[in-house]
Amino acid sequence: MAKSGKASRLMAEGDLRSAPVRQALVEAAIETLKTDGFSGASARAIARRAECNQALVFYHFGSVVDLLLAALDSVSTSRLRHYSAAAENVGTLAELVEVATTIFLEDLENGYITVLAEMIAGASSTPGLGLEVAARISPWKRFAEQVINSVLGGTALGDLIPSGDLAHSTVALYLGLELLSHLEGNREASQALFEHAKRLTVIAEALGAGGMLGAVAPVPKEEQET
Amino acid sequence: MAKSGKASRLMAEGDLRSAPVRQALVEAAIETLKTDGFSGASARAIARRAECNQALVFYHFGSVVDLLLAALDSVSTSRLRHYSAAAENVGTLAELVEVATTIFLEDLENGYITVLAEMIAGASSTPGLGLEVAARISPWKRFAEQVINSVLGGTALGDLIPSGDLAHSTVALYLGLELLSHLEGNREASQALFEHAKRLTVIAEALGAGGMLGAVAPVPKEEQET
DNA sequence: GTCTATACTTGGATAGAC
DNA sequence: GTCTATCCAAGTATAGAC
Numbered sequence: 001m002a003k004s005g006k007a008s009r010l011m012a013e014g015d016l017r018s019a020p021v022r023q024a025l026v027e028a029a030i031e032t033l034k035t036d037g038f039s040g041a042s043a044r045a046i047a048r049r050a051e052c053n054q055a056l057v058f059y060h061f062g063s064v065v066d067l068l069l070a071a072l073d074s075v076s077t078s079r080l081r082h083y084s085a086a087a088e089n090v091g092t093l094a095e096l097v098e099v100a101t102t103i104f105l106e107d108l109e110n111g112y113i114t115v116l117a118e119m120i121a122g123a124s125s126t127p128g129l130g131l132e133v134a135a136r137i138s139p140w141k142r143f144a145e146q147v148i149n150s151v152l153g154g155t156a157l158g159d160l161i162p163s164g165d166l167a168h169s170t171v172a173l174y175l176g177l178e179l180l181s182h183l184e185g186n187r188e189a190s191q192a193l194f195e196h197a198k199r200l201t202v203i204a205e206a207l208g209a210g211g212m213l214g215a216v217a218p219v220p221k222e223e224q225e226t
Numbered sequence: 227m228a229k230s231g232k233a234s235r236l237m238a239e240g241d242l243r244s245a246p247v248r249q250a251l252v253e254a255a256i257e258t259l260k261t262d263g264f265s266g267a268s269a270r271a272i273a274r275r276a277e278c279n280q281a282l283v284f285y286h287f288g289s290v291v292d293l294l295l296a297a298l299d300s301v302s303t304s305r306l307r308h309y310s311a312a313a314e315n316v317g318t319l320a321e322l323v324e325v326a327t328t329i330f331l332e333d334l335e336n337g338y339i340t341v342l343a344e345m346i347a348g349a350s351s352t353p354g355l356g357l358e359v360a361a362r363i364s365p366w367k368r369f370a371e372q373v374i375n376s377v378l379g380g381t382a383l384g385d386l387i388p389s390g391d392l393a394h395s396t397v398a399l400y401l402g403l404e405l406l407s408h409l410e411g412n413r414e415a416s417q418a419l420f421e422h423a424k425r426l427t428v429i430a431e432a433l434g435a436g437g438m439l440g441a442v443a444p445v446p447k448e449e450q451e452t
Numbered sequence: 453g454t455c456t457a458t459a460c461t462t463g464g465a466t467a468g469a470c
Numbered sequence: 471g472t473c474t475a476t477c478c479a480a481g482t483a484t485a486g487a488c
Binding site: 245247278279281282285286 | 471472473474
């Protein structure tokens with residue numbers, strides 16, 4: 001699944017200034033993944049949307065999957081930049097939930113999570129694609145873990161569940177909510193969840209401040225992480 | 227997306243006694259969805275696994291998608307029966323989490339959720355499929371809501387989040403965890419989450435018994451459900 | 453770099469023999 | 471009910487003109 005084709009030998013990795021068509025193809029691939037899914041994202045369908053010839057997919061990217069991975073890279077890095085900027089102002093649990101809500105609904109609206117979900121599901125049919133997609137998820141997980149740590153680190157709540165596991169399930173929940181919202185067409189159901197989370201936040205902080213959680217359910221020694 | 231083909235006119239809906247090939251095709255479709263995903267589940271691939279001719283897919287089911295929907299129906303009803311049986315012994319929150327853990331890991335191991343996840347993701351590319359898949363998810367949601375109600379109904383925790391929203395996010399979490407586990411090949415990360423849930427259960431019940439939750443964060447009137 | 457043309461493959465679906 | 475044979479559409483990928 002390594003980069004192949006003539007273009008990759010002639011062009012530096014991040015060189016997007018030249019080759020306007022290359023960028024157009026990436027944009028079209030993102031859009032096609034959103035609306036037609038993985039199995040609908042053919043070279044022809046993408047090229048049609050980019051208003052260029054089908055052969056250019058192979059000239060610039062070597063294969064369709066490599067173009068789709070470039071598309072995933074594009075949304076992934078751009079979204080991660082956005083997330084990081086928003087997370088800088090986060091100090092408390094309440095602020096974390098507030099920011100997470102905003103960003104999730106934003107992504108849901110724009111279909112960015114769809115791109116990821118479709119690539120994950122599509123990886124089943126294409127040998128080797130799974131590893132590539134997994135590699136592109138880990139930055140998201142690391143980021144989630146880092147933010148969770150910065151908010152819950154040292155608190156009773158943070159001791160209850162390791163940040164790595166929380167990050168894992170956060171990514172999973174985002175993916176699942178996206179799948180359902182996309183399928184059923186109602187983002188209200190997912191939106192409601194975040195409203196409840198905000199309310200629960202109040203409780204968690206009140207309990208955490210009193211140090212009551214630790215008294216009720218101390219963490220077993222062998223499960224504590226470094 | 228209504229049933230078509232000669233067979234459906236000649237055979238009653240649930241008639242699986244006759245037509246052993248029909249059942250073999252459904253089994254093969256399930257297996258193919260698990261290992262090759264939606265876009266890998268072609269009539270030829272399924273027939274190869276069922277060790278019969280490709281034309282039989284169209285004779286018995288009219289089209290490939292209709293066979294895939296029959297496969298989804300099969301796992302859905304069989305799993306729902308299994309869930310219902312297990313849920314009968316559930317009375318407390320701790321028991322609910324225990325049962326949910328067992329069943330989730332079972333499904334994860336056997337790939338039953340994969341079938342659903344692949345059909346959801348695949349629905350993007352096939353017009354009309356989304357509605358069919360959505361209709362097959364609602365029983366799962368109703369069941370989850372019912373179980374949640376039977377455990378949390380009337381408690382402070384039950385008042386905090388409507389059972390419908392909890393059911394929605396439960397299904398979403400299952401789907402997301404399945405996607406990640408399948409992709410990364412480690413079900414340990416998902417398994418850990420349920421271990422934490424068990425520990426949190428202890429806290430929730432201790433707090434619920436004392437009626438402390440309601441005191442800390444009373445539910446706004448306008449958000450209470452019937 | 454971009455296009456046309458084309459070779460090749462796979463998949464959905466049907467007709468007709470048995 | 472099951473098979474063979476076949477048609478047709480769509481997709482990947484390459485060669486070569488411009």
